[in-house]
Amino acid sequence: MLLGTVVVQGIGKSSLMVIKVKKLIAIKKSEFQEIIIAECEDFGKALILDGYIQSTVADEFIYHESLVHPAMLLHPNPKRVLIIGGGEGATLREVLKHNTIEEAIMVDIDRDVVELSKEFLPEMHCGSFFDKRARIVIDDGKRFVEKELARESKYDVVIMDLTDPYSSEIAKDLYSKQFFIKISNILTPEGIVVTQAGSKYFYDEVYNDVANTVKQVFAHVMEYQVWIPSFGYACNFIVGSKALNPSILTVEYVEEMLRTRGVKTRFISGRRLVAMTLMGIY
Secondary structure, three states: OEEOOEEEEEOOOOOEEEEEEEEEEEEEEOOOOEEEEEEEOOOEEEEEEOOEEEEEOOOHHHHHHHHHHHHHHHOOOOOEEEEEEOOOOHHHHHHOOOOOOOEEEEEEOOHHHHHHHHHHOHHHHOOHHHOOOEEEEEOOHHHHHHHHHHHOOOEEEEEEEOOOOOOOOOOHHHHOHHHHHHHHHOEEEEEEEEEEOOOOOOOHHHHHHHHHHHHHHOOEEEEEEEEEOOOOEEEEEEEEEOOOOHHHOOHHHHHHHHHHOOOOOOOOOHHHHHHHHHHEEO
């Protein structure tokens, strides 16, 4: 929440993080949530939804590169990618770095988040909304996936860039076993899904529920985490693969794939990716 000149952000059940605000850029109550774009003292521009920081200019690249590239590099030739959420366009930006991409569809429920991000957060989307390979759909992610099932549409990678499973009612159903089964059914035989899953440290029970759900649906699962300064915690991620074992992600493999696909990164490298994924491969 915004109180005077600070953002007071809950990072745990009984812990708060206070961030000084230099300037309020935009504030809007959409149909779904409160949207704030503010200039913060230590982090620059920030997108804040219902009191939770989603991205800041200072460190969003750590989060978005960590969310996108492990799953994208695991797939041998990702051509068609679905992003559920990701309103500020930074996840889309990272996906489009891969020269294999033919189509990337980003589905976000909140048009206001997308439009405000287009206008006020060009440092984050870097024009990705306007790339000819990108298609932006304003829809509920659950409803969109059900329509894709009916059309028998298939994706190589599905990236779930949603609010935390414990922070918002909007995304709650999208972490269920039923939804992950639907995701599995719109993936190609070598298809991969990745989701951010909030903080295992502060919300261990909720995180474990999500991780166990993914393990029930997918043959191969990888868990990893990375510290995000503006979140105030290590953010956890889960990859589910139908056929590909994440153990192929060696330092040499990752570096070669980044070079081959022309992917330039600020954070992710072979060594960092491997170090992150030592949390567990199943």
